[in-house]
Amino acid sequence: xxxxxxxxxxxxxxxxxxxxxxxxxxxxxxxxxxxxxxxxxxxxxxxxxxxxxxxxxxxxxxxxxxxxxxxxxxxxxxxxxxxxxxxxxxxxxxxxxxxxxxxxxxxxxxxxxxxxxxxxxxxxxxxxxxxxxxxxxxxxxxxxxxxxxxxxxxxxxxxxxxxxxxxxxxxxxxxxxxxxxxxxxxxxxxxxxxxxxxxxxxxxxxxxxxxxxxxxxxxxxxxxxxxxxxxxxxxxxxxxxxxxxxxxxxxxxxxxxxxxxxxxxxxxxxxxxxxxxxxxxxxxxxxxxxxxxxxxxxxxxxxxxxxxxxxxxxxxxxxxxxxxxxxxxxxxxxxxxxxxxxxxxxxxxxxxxxxxxxxxxxxxxxxxxxxxxxxxxxxxxxxxxxxxxxxxxxxxxxxxxxxxxxxxxxxxxxxxxxxxxxxxxxxxxxxxxxxxxxxxxxxxxxxxxxxxxxxxxxxxxxxxxxxxxxxxxxxx
Amino acid sequence: xxxxxxxxxxxxxxxxxxxxxxxxxxxxxxxxxxxxxxxxxxxxxxxxxxxxxxxxxxxxxxxxxxxxxxxxxxxxxxxxxxxxxxxxxxxxxxxxxxxxxxxxxxxxxxxxxxxxxxxxxxxxxxxxxxxxxxxxxxxxxxxxxxxxxxxxxxxxxxxxxxxxxxxxxxxxxxxxxxxxxxxxxxxxxxxxxxxxxxxxxxxxxxxxxxxxxxxxxxxxxxxxxxxxxxxxxxxxxxxxxxxxxxxxxxxxxxxxxxxxxxxxxxxxxxxxxxxxxxxxxxxxxxxxxxxxxxxxxxxxxxxxxxxxxxxxxxxxxxxxxxxxxxxxxxxxxxxxxxxxxxxxxxxxxxxxxxxxxxxxxxxxxxxxxxxxxxxxxxxxxxxxxxxxxxxxxxxxxxxxxxxxx
Numbered sequence: 001x002x003x004x005x006x007x008x009x010x011x012x013x014x015x016x017x018x019x020x021x022x023x024x025x026x027x028x029x030x031x032x033x034x035x036x037x038x039x040x041x042x043x044x045x046x047x048x049x050x051x052x053x054x055x056x057x058x059x060x061x062x063x064x065x066x067x068x069x070x071x072x073x074x075x076x077x078x079x080x081x082x083x084x085x086x087x088x089x090x091x092x093x094x095x096x097x098x099x100x101x102x103x104x105x106x107x108x109x110x111x112x113x114x115x116x117x118x119x120x121x122x123x124x125x126x127x128x129x130x131x132x133x134x135x136x137x138x139x140x141x142x143x144x145x146x147x148x149x150x151x152x153x154x155x156x157x158x159x160x161x162x163x164x165x166x167x168x169x170x171x172x173x174x175x176x177x178x179x180x181x182x183x184x185x186x187x188x189x190x191x192x193x194x195x196x197x198x199x200x201x202x203x204x205x206x207x208x209x210x211x212x213x214x215x216x217x218x219x220x221x222x223x224x225x226x227x228x229x230x231x232x233x234x235x236x237x238x239x240x241x242x243x244x245x246x247x248x249x250x251x252x253x254x255x256x257x258x259x260x261x262x263x264x265x266x267x268x269x270x271x272x273x274x275x276x277x278x279x280x281x282x283x284x285x286x287x288x289x290x291x292x293x294x295x296x297x298x299x300x301x302x303x304x305x306x307x308x309x310x311x312x313x314x315x316x317x318x319x320x321x322x323x324x325x326x327x328x329x330x331x332x333x334x335x336x337x338x339x340x341x342x343x344x345x346x347x348x349x350x351x352x353x354x355x356x357x358x359x360x361x362x363x364x365x366x367x368x369x370x371x372x373x374x375x376x377x378x379x380x381x382x383x384x385x386x387x388x389x390x391x392x393x394x395x396x397x398x399x400x401x402x403x404x405x406x407x408x409x410x411x412x413x414x415x416x417x418x419x420x421x422x423x424x425x426x427x428x429x430x431x432x433x434x435x436x437x438x439x440x441x442x443x444x445x446x447x448x449x450x451x452x453x454x455x456x457x458x459x460x461x462x463x464x465x466x467x468x469x470x471x472x473x474x475x476x
Numbered sequence: 477x478x479x480x481x482x483x484x485x486x487x488x489x490x491x492x493x494x495x496x497x498x499x500x501x502x503x504x505x506x507x508x509x510x511x512x513x514x515x516x517x518x519x520x521x522x523x524x525x526x527x528x529x530x531x532x533x534x535x536x537x538x539x540x541x542x543x544x545x546x547x548x549x550x551x552x553x554x555x556x557x558x559x560x561x562x563x564x565x566x567x568x569x570x571x572x573x574x575x576x577x578x579x580x581x582x583x584x585x586x587x588x589x590x591x592x593x594x595x596x597x598x599x600x601x602x603x604x605x606x607x608x609x610x611x612x613x614x615x616x617x618x619x620x621x622x623x624x625x626x627x628x629x630x631x632x633x634x635x636x637x638x639x640x641x642x643x644x645x646x647x648x649x650x651x652x653x654x655x656x657x658x659x660x661x662x663x664x665x666x667x668x669x670x671x672x673x674x675x676x677x678x679x680x681x682x683x684x685x686x687x688x689x690x691x692x693x694x695x696x697x698x699x700x701x702x703x704x705x706x707x708x709x710x711x712x713x714x715x716x717x718x719x720x721x722x723x724x725x726x727x728x729x730x731x732x733x734x735x736x737x738x739x740x741x742x743x744x745x746x747x748x749x750x751x752x753x754x755x756x757x758x759x760x761x762x763x764x765x766x767x768x769x770x771x772x773x774x775x776x777x778x779x780x781x782x783x784x785x786x787x788x789x790x791x792x793x794x795x796x797x798x799x800x801x802x803x804x805x806x807x808x809x810x811x812x813x814x815x816x817x818x819x820x821x822x823x824x825x826x827x828x829x830x831x832x833x834x835x836x837x838x839x840x841x842x843x844x845x846x847x848x849x850x851x852x853x854x855x856x857x858x859x860x861x862x863x864x865x866x867x868x869x870x871x872x873x874x875x876x877x878x879x880x881x
Contacts, residue, residue: 226602276695279606306599308607379563383572383579390578397576399561402511403736405574435736437597439613443624457626462609466696469609470626471723474651 001025001360003195004184006171006207008035010147010344011333012199013154016163018352019197022362026163027193028155029186031170031203033464034424036151039201039336041427042225042278042310044254044265046239047143048339049086051106051114052249058320060109062343062350067141069345077153078374079145080257086142086239087122089295090135095243099137102244106139113140128235128296142239146257147341148427149374156417157372161365167418168464171200174210174330181211181329195329195360197351202275202313204321204334213325216335220274220311223265224284226292229305229435230259240295249338251291253299258430260305263292269314278309305437312337322347324355331356375413375428379405400448401441403434411445415452422446423463446470477580481507481555482790484571484584485783486562489517490772491763492590493545494779495786499588500552502787507582508554509573511561515549516542517592518615519772521622524643526670530773541772562591565737569758585790586758588782589738593731593764595640601729605692608699614640614728621647629724633701634658635689639667639770639853641728646675648726656720657682659689659703661710664831666728668770668853689725690717698723731768747814749799750822750865751785752778757796760786767812767825770855774825781823800868802839805877807832809852816860818869824858826876834881840874842867850878 001024005016008030016028032038047070053060074081090096099116106114115138122129122136159165166186173185174196183192200207208215233255242250248267256262266284270277285307292299315321315335320343322333333347356362378386378396389396395409406429411419414428422438425431425445432438432445446460446469461467483499485492488510496508514520519527522538529535532544549556560575569587573580595613612620612628618640620626632653634641637660649655658676663686665672676683690704690712705716735746741756752760762782763775788794799815802824810827824839832850837843842864850856860868868874 227599279692280604282604282690285602285604302600304600304602305597307602307604378574386574387578390574390576394576397574397578398559399511399574402561405561405563407574435597436594437599439595439597439616442616443619447624457624462696464696467609468697470620470628471630472627474621474625474627 001362002027002193003197003356004029004191004193005197005199007038007199007201008032008151008155008165008167009038009040009199009201010036010151010154010341011336011347012197013151013158014344014348015197015199015333015351017154017158017161018348019356020158020161020163021352021364021368022357023365024360024362026158027166027191028158028163029166029169029171031168033168033420034418035155035165035167036148036427037423037463039311039313040147040151042308043147043341044252044262045145045147045256046254046341047081047145048342049106049114049139049141050109050111050339051102051137051139052244053109053339055105055108058322059339059343062320062346063339064110065346066343069349070143070145073345074145076370077150077157077372079149079153081143081145082257083141083143084238084255085138085140086241087117087126088137088139088241088243089122089129089133090243091132092134096135098243099135102137111139111141114138126236126238126240128298129240130295130297144239144255144257150341150344152418152428153372153374157370160372161368171207171210174207176211176327176330179326179328181327195331195356197331197333197356199333201336202311204313204332208332208334211325211327211330213327213330215321216316217272218335219272219314219316220270220277221314221337222268222270222277222284222309222311224280224288224307224309225262225264226285226288226307227305228261228263228300228303232261232300232303233259235261235300236296242291242295251288253292253295258433263299264288265310270311275311278311280307280309284309305435320347322351324359375410375417378407378410400444401429401431401434403436403440404430406431408448411448412452415449420453421461421463422449422469425449477578478583479507479580480583481505482584483586483588483783483786484509484582485588485590487517487590487592487763487765488512488515488556488558489590489592489763490519490541490545490775491592491765491779492517492588493549494776495588495590495762495783496554497545497549497552498780498783499787500554502784504787504790506554507584508549508556509560509562509582510556510558513559515546515556515558521618523622524647527772530771531776545776562737565741567741567756586760586786588760588762588786589735589765590762590779590782591734591765593733593768595727596730596732598727603689603692606694608692608694608697610694610698610723611692611725611727614638614644614726617644617726618647621651627651627653629653629722631656631722632724632726633720633722634726634728636660636728636730637665637667637672637683638728638730639671641726642667642671642675644726644728645681646679649679649681653724655681656722657684659684659687661686661688661706664852666853669851688712692725698725701725731764733765733767735765748812749797749815750813750817750820752782752813753785753789753796758789767810769825770853774855774857800865800871801873803873803875805875807835807878807880808876810855811876816865816868816874818865819862820865821862822860822865824860824876825855826858827855828852828878832878832880836879836881837876838879839876840868840871
């Protein structure tokens with residue numbers, strides 16, 4: 001049996017990992033040169049509790065299930081995850097009513113631990129919250145993660161268990177014969193497969209069309225963010241939400257796993273073809289500042305590190321598209337709007353174990369290793385552990401990124417594990433993620449990438465072909 | 477590994493080399509730590525001339541200036557450890573340092589912090605648009621071109637008219653990059669007048685004053701930027717947008733002192749007296765880690781003063797002298813040091829917030845000097861005699877102000 005997963009984001013990588021538990025050949029394809037470079041990369045990083053979603057939807061079901069899976073998954077795969085809890089804040093009587101409705105919805109969805117809090121209780125928990133607050137809904141199971149780490153960790157673990165990753169390979173066609181998937185085509189050739197899982201994020205509609213399976217129109221919903229660097233994250237303890245509107249969860253204040261603070265996102269629906277419109281706008285950024293400032297009035301904006309925008313694939317009907325289709329061997333894991341990140345592990349388990357494995361009569365492998373070890377971070381080691389690593393390999397003693405204290409050894413290890421670009425190194429090691437935003441370390445990391453990959457410096461990119469960083473030598 | 481010294485100097489640029497040299501000459505056992513492989517700091521990549529006119533009375537390039545200072549440092553006999561990054565500074569006093577030799581604990585009686593500055597990056601400017609490759613800070617662009625021999629692009633625009641931005645406009649132009657202009661949000665250039673003339677005017681590179689970048693264009697690599705004119709408040713004037721097709725944007729929008737491992741010791745910022753001694757008596761500051769200076773000659777002079785003071789502190793452990801606080805009055809944007817030690821000579825360095833023609837600099841009622849022209853890009857140095865500082869000691873604080881004629 002040969003199964004192709006299209007899309008190497010959080011969803012596709014986790015599906016590949018679940019499928020790798022079976023005696024089957026797993027191939028994963030992604031058009032980007034690294035995993036997690038699509039929707040996954042520009043995301044709020046919140047593991048939602050499940051009270052935002054209407055009962056009966058796939059969103060509600062997989063969100064609550066996925067949330068419960070995260071602690072163990074984070075331990076197995078060693079990605080950053082912290083249960084911070086969340087507060088939804090109400091600022092007038094109408095919003096207080098909405099909080100009660102959210103609480104009921106959460107109860108119906110089986111969200112554990114929800115509690116309605118008075119103004120005083122909210123301010124006791126979060127003293128920096130706008131004192132105009134009137135009430136809050138507390139959700140203890142809400143957590144934060146670094147979404148790209150989830151994808152990287154799942155991808156590494158899937159590969160360690162035999163999955164084969166074809167990155168930088170775009171799927172152009174899917175061949176279906178007698179109502180059954182036969183093969184898929186990329187720029188490198190034809191691959192005969194028994195099944196295809198569509199986890200192609202913003203492009204899930206196009207992939208589905210290639211198989212002749214209708215898919216709801218995907219609307220790229222742009223979310224703009226402002227990221228503040230550490231120690232701004234110390235300002236709040238939990239994820240802060242405004243009371244949601246019918247279309248969006250609103251603009252949040254989110255502590256990050258690195259001690260930063262993420263403000264956003266906006267929610268702007270773009271035309272379906274605008275699948276790469278990740279630019280920020282002046283109105284979007286001012287909306288973020290207004291929205292976040294309403295929740296926490298004293299934001300240390302002088303600690304701003306960067307602004308960015310991400311696109312969420314918003315299916316026209318508002319719900320995930322998950323499961324088998326009329327084409328045998330073609331499975332959907334698309335329309336991963338919010339809370340897609342939270343739902344991803346539950347969707348991966350459901351698809352692999354309850355849909356695909358019975359369908360294809362797959363048998364479990366005996367030798368599946370669920371553990372993946374993260375790249376050690378020198379800055380987080382004890383002095384003794386760090387000393388030992390330096391004695392073994394002196395590159396552990398060479399600091400490349402001064403802002404986040406990242407060593408050359410970590411950068412080399414990131415490349416060994418699949419980093420091919422400057423962003424790849426940054427999103428694996430945090431080198432270049434700090435307050436200088438890479439002005440001290442970029443030249444060094446470019447040189448290490450060139451050395452380790454055996455490439456000329458003019459072929460080193462920011463995030464894949466077309467994003468080359470330099471144009472050549474000063475003198476030939 | 478544990479090392480015990482009298483004075484540890486952090487940073488091997490001009491300030492740090494000068495400080496270590498002066499401390500060693502004063503007889504203190506001195507260790508200089510540099511996080512890069514080579515000493516010299518930013519001087520190594522400043523291959524243009526214009527350095528050393530005050531200190532050596534001749535015009536040198538950055539590497540030549542660094543080489544002379546390094547020779548003086550070696551003659552003075554300070555120990556040098558490069559490839560050594562300070563991880564933390566404990567009040568014992570002890571520094572934890574990472575290096576290829578392992579983690580080193582450095583016990584010192586005094587510390588001179590001379591770790592230089594970092595460049596303000598693109599992110600905090602909150603400029604909307606795409607996030608393509610091709611956006612570099614000026615110092616990084618300079619390092620790529622001058623140290624690594626790599627060309628960042630073919631058509632460039634420079635945002636910010638600080639000295640590095642002006643120098644890089646010329647440097648890129650000389651290497652065949654088409655430099656379409658330098659944009660400056662203020663109504664006056666940020667860099668030295670001589671650099672405006674020698675780097676832009678001499679090569680016909682336009683300077684767009686009161687302009688900033690309104691939008692970044694491009695997918696994977698930068699394809700252009702939109703400039704917009706701004707009003708007196710720095711707000712964009714709509715209808716004045718101009719598009720420039722460029723593949724490279726170089727930022728020269730300010731330098732920020734690097735004080736990271738010390739931040740918790742100075743929650744309200746760093747203040748020094750005229751010995752360059754901080755509120756933590758064993759910590760001294762020098763160079764751009766204290767305040768952004770224009771000239772390396774000044775930085776080296778301050779480094780020597782800080783190094784001498786640190787050596788004296790390490791040897792004699794004198795109590796921290798009582799000092800007269802200086803207060804920034806009208807038209808003073810930058811002022812160091814922040815306190816004066818009565819009875820000691822002092823050098824004050826100040827910067828005005830806007831160009832002024834015909835103005836008087838006053839330090840309370842004991843010092844006054846008339847100037848024909850004062851510019852934000854050019855720091856003014858004031859020498860106060862020991863008598864003047866004694867006289868100031870009768871005041872609770874001394875106001876420093878620039879009074880227009």
